[in-house]
Amino acid sequence: MMGMTTPKLPRLIPTGTCWCGCGAETGVGAFFARGHDKVAEAALLAAEYGSSVPQMLHKHGYGPGRSVTHDAVENGAWIRCDHRGCPYVGAPASVRSHARKYHGPNTTE
Ligand SMILES: [Zn+2]
Ligand SMILES: [Zn+2]
Structure with a gap:
């Protein structure tokens, strides 16, 4: 593998409670209640970047040039x-x- 830019990510283990923070119980091996991964994704964008995808990209060094x-x-x-x-x-x-x-x-x- 060349040009490795792979981020070194930690291994995460589902805890039985929804990771969106709603407190719901999840099925075995699931991080989220159904559909709540999308909720969490949108909430992160809102909480950290004002719901602006360009802001998120810019923060991480991405944009038209990268x-x-x-x-x-x-x-x-x-x-x-x-x-x-x-x-x-x-x-x-x-x-x-x-x-x-x-x-x-x-x-x-
Ligand atoms: Zn949830
Ligand atoms: Zn095609």
């Missing part, structure tokens, strides 16, 4: 759509669903 999607691919969390000339990048499941929708059912290569 591509956050490039780093997401570089660190292995995201992949590129491998269809020729396609600029789409995303999580593997997202790219698969994109490819089905835009490149037809039999274009995994």
